[in-house]
Amino acid sequence: MARIKKRLYKKQGKLDVPFLILIFVILSFGLIMLFSSSYAYAYYYFNDSFHFIKKQSIFAIVGVSAMILISYINYNYIKKYVFLIFGIALSCLVIVLFMPPLNGARRWINIPGGFTFQPSEVMKFAIIVLFSYLIYKNYNKMGTFLYGVIPFMFFLGVVAFLMLLQPHLSGTVLIGSIGMLMMFVGGTKYRYFIIAILIGVLGIILIVSVRGIDYVADRLAGWIDPFSDPTDSTFQTVQSLLAIGSGGVMGLGLGNSRQKYLYLPEPQNDFIFSIVVEELGFIGATVVIVLFGLFIYRGFVIASKSKDKFAMMLAVGLTAQIGIQVMLNIGVVTNTIPNTGISLPFFSYGGTALMMQLAQMGVILNISRHCIYEKE
């Protein structure tokens, strides 16, 4: 075992330090904000202000250890087990359908011993791996419909079908977006994306004609003016906007959020970003977004310098996953897009998700070890 490790180490280069630093900065920032946003809620409901931060910190430590460890494991092992990984993920998606529903949806698998995890998180990783593999294998034929579109659509279709049975719309949208992004980078022709957009428009028209104008109008009204009905569906959005609006330029100061005192429901989850703005203001919000921007940029740099197309697509998919989640999450809390349930990576409470994210960062770090830096 020690020999293998040594060999692996020898064969692999240095990991990308800027990327690692960015991960640590964002993670620390996220943990601080998680503590700040959650302690009132934790105090009122668990009689322990540290309830969430304790758990999250443990997962962060485990996650960081996993990340470091994985950064030493050659990504080629993943290439070898692509279909195994996808098979396991797919099985999980089936198994979850037999789990007891929570709030009307079956999204969590309970493992005896108190652990729970979302198979959609696993599937996200599996799809990234699978698509990277497909592009790696069929790169030259990506321009064709048969290789550049059909297989991807097939897998996405199966996954979407299973996930909508849970139902889990936001997860489906997320996986779909990552998949499409990877196809685009992988070389699928522009025209198919244009066709996809047209199909999307047709789909919206179809929904309107089936559910009726009124239903759509109602949903849109709640989105356009959340204050029109602040007691019901838009309550969270309203409270989120009040928090963001209270922040102003400089914010109320770290720890001084008022909205977290039970006004904003579960401020440690999907809406943690509104507390960030309330406490740290527009400046703080911009810092968070810029950090994520730098993170994505660095991820793409690693991808661009990868040793092979599989590694590149893997890095693209994993990085883009974070980027898309950030965009969707902040889009929701600022009421830029309608409310879906997507958490903010490294910030929102959720142990398994954090662990998974960090582990995946380990994969990118490993890829960075194999990067080819042209001599300049």
Place this chain on the structure above:
Amino acid sequence: MKRSGPTLKMKNRLNKVILSLIVVGFLVLIFKIAFISIINGKFYREKASAQQTRDVIINPNRGSIYDSNLNIIAQSATVWTVFISPQDIKTDDMRNKIVDGLSSILDIEKNIILDKSYKKNYYEIIKKKIEKPTVDEIRSFIKEKKIVGIHLVEDTKRYYPKGNFASNIIGFTGSDNQGLYGLEAQYEDILNGEKGRIVSAKNAKGNDMPFGYEKLYDPKEGKSIVLTIDENIQHFVEKALNEVVITHKVQQRAAAVAMDVNTGEILAMATKPDFDLNKPFEIFDENARLALQKFSGDDLKTQTSIEREKQWKNKLITEPYEPGSVFKVVTASGYMEEGFKKDNHYFNCPGYVIVSGVRMKCWKLSGHGATDFAQAMVVSCNPAFVEMGTSLGANKFYKYFRSFGLTEKTGIDLPGEVSGIHIKEKAYGPVEIASSSFGQSNKVTAMQMITAFSATINGGYLLEPFIVKSILDKEGNILESFDKNIKRQVISKKVSDEMKIILEKAVSSGGSNAYVKGYNIGGKSGTSEKLDGSKTARISSFAGFAPADNPRIAVLVMVDEPSSGHVFGNVVAAPVVANIMKDILPYMNIQTQFTEEELKTMGVIIPSLIGDDIKSGKNKLKNQGLNVRVVGNSDKILKQTPDSGTSVPKGSTVILYTQEDDEETVIVPNFIDLSPDQANKLAVNSGLNIKFVGGSTKYQTSKVIKQDKVVGSVVKKGSLIVVDILNSDQLG
């Protein structure tokens, strides 16, 4: 190896297209955040702090209203508001206790409280303005039953200890202590102070936030106002008005104002009938209340509010009227000021005058014949005034009409003042000047009229009347005080002095009922047709002032539609002025000056002579100017009629009895409608003493209108009969 690496196309798609899209996406989000937190931040911050804080309002103590001698007219006292915090009611058991308890203590239906107890907030008012005993009951209920969720906060309530005293000028406040009417509304900002608040930060469950944010904004106490109104003078005026409303069956209310002619201070101001300030929404007029019973539903609501408005209205500033002959003082002043008055000029009155083919009657249909200027005023001859107006012409007539302030509001510090309705300068033709000269055609408010009237006798100064003398802080220190404000001089002192003399004559020599024994009073009566009312509707008015040689106070009384059969200002309104003056002038310490004639009939108080010997008794009475008749032959006085302490005129006869059992009696005859002389004779012949009250006894046109002892009743010989006399000459 090289073949398996990322191609340029892949790199471009990633680093150019995808990265750009992500950058654009992030920029959109940054803009959106800036939009919410910076550009629209205020909107959200206000909403956020509205939900994060609980306000408890502390009502300030409203300032008091004092009369000029610092007697309290309006004051506020502490009351309480009961509210519940439904979110604090955790169990149905507690809910039932609260509902049962409050409903029985406050006499409110259970359902109403029950509904409120299910609201999702912390502040549901159950009842406002409850007083101490009820509050104590609630407090002990809370303590006994260990109630959570009932709260009491202090509030204030307005009290008017004098009920309907000066109600039309004081006004009243609403349920939030805001001034709604009269001075309460006019001085709202000063009286009300500023509300205080306790703002505390609460979490969504209503508990205090851990950082203990709490801010107290102290209420600012209201300031008090001191009126120029004198409680006593106001009482005299209200009493006199109440009487006239009853005796002359007044249809459209009667009003009076008393003003300091040299400063413009309003000493009293009243409209009757009025209302109780403590219950302003009740209808107090009996007839109006009966009339309302005919209505129901929405009609009832509208009619009720019309009636309320009617009883609240301060007639003197809100209802312009045709001033009638009182207005002649303005025409006369202008006529003199412009130098038209000639000593040897005589006006001719055949009982009418024809102007541009329009025939206008004088009130004396037989005509006044030839009168000089002063006499024209005394007898109030219309054709004489038409001539004066015509001499002035449109421009000059309008000039005085305007300079006497009749085209503008007086500026009195009361809400709702209107200006009259007048003919514009350009619209005056000969007929308009003629009718305007004796006070018809133009409408003015009584307030405008009394300020103009005062200007004719105070040296010519048009004053701005005012009703608030000073503003006091809570400790009674004067913060601000108001003084007289001369708007302009409208006539010279010389003309004004002459007007005083003429107007004094109008009372003393013209048979006026405004005469008060011992005082020099000047004045002018007026009777006007209501141009927009029914044909027979009249407004009787009288403007008087005293002392005539050095005026201090002016009183204007207007009686709108008397229906007793009498309508003339001299008959209806002048006695009211006299009635008011006879009370006010002694109160104001104005020295009496009796004429020879008056001294002869001055009242004396009969001393007690019982037990005295007859000689000294006789002397005592003779010294006081009384006649004596002795019955019996003994030396000791056993009885006397009238009794001691009775006030009788000089020259009355006192009967002294020196023996028992032979008291003589007489049957009271009818004095009504007799002239003073006739009445006097009848009294002497009947063996009675007589005392005249009201107008002067020297006019043969005066008649007895009332006697205090019933005709046909048996009284002791020598008893005093008190009779009221009135000069029923119309005098314009």
